Amino acid sequence: MRLQRTSSPTTLPMASSAPFDGETAVWPRVRGQLEELQRKLALRWRSEPAWRPPPDRPPRVGAAFTTTFRGLVGTGAAGDLAWVAAVLCLEGRLVKSAVLTGRFDGPYIPGLLALREGRLLQEAVLALGIPLDVLMVNATGRDHPRGAGLAIHLGAACDVPTIGVTDRPLVATGPDAGTRRGAAAELRLGGELVGYRVRTRVGVRTTVVHAGWRVDPDTALGLVLDVTSGSRTPEPLRQARRLARASRSDDRF
DSSP, X not given: OEEEEEEOSSOOOOOOOOOXXXXXXXXXXXXXXXXXXXXXXXXXXXXXXXXXXXXXXXXXXXXXXXXXXXXXXXXOOTTOEEEEEEEEEETTEEEEEEEEEEEOSSOOOTTOHHHHHHHHHHHHHHHHOSOOSEEEESSOSSSSTTSOOHHHHHHHHHTSOEEEXXXXXXXXXXXXXXXXXXXXXXXXXXXXXXXXXXXXXXXXXXXXXXXXXXXXXXHHHHHHHHTXXXXXXXXXXXXXXXXXXXXXXXXXX
């Protein structure tokens, strides 16, 4: 993977990569191995301490996003070009970013997103080189056939609490949210509350907020609303998406 550029108007302490509790393959390349790891992560999720925003300062909210070339036909394949961005935001302001290019490790398969982009996202987050309080990613968490979508997997791999933000649920079900900003409706899977549909802006379709690594659905919902203003998408994730797409345009693909 090639590191294209980073920006850092503010100096903060360096981050380090944490071990993955003895797992030999953080990002398995084989479907069966990933499914087994997802089941382990789903069990481990239940015993992890819950994260809460710091009471004495604004949280350092990060986000990571991947994109591929325009005009992709089908669901994509291993080896597709990838542009990946990770950002840190403080109080809605972009503090630091890292933008990388590489290639996806696999095709897009629902429930197996980690096979395609997990490694790339982790590399981008680590390229930031600074600690995050929480990380947002365009992926599910507990809303998953094995209870551990990419938002959970990435959080465990990076040792950072995570929140998933997507356009729609994966397997969870629930009603739509009301029309006012902040209106939320529960999403459940097997009786468990795994996330919310939420109206982040009047006049736009709802966003789905997912419980992630060490982050419960209510904490995830509250933080997403706190960092979303003027757009349907939470600001950190919007910035990561913007930078990934801008990098793709700069490379003239």
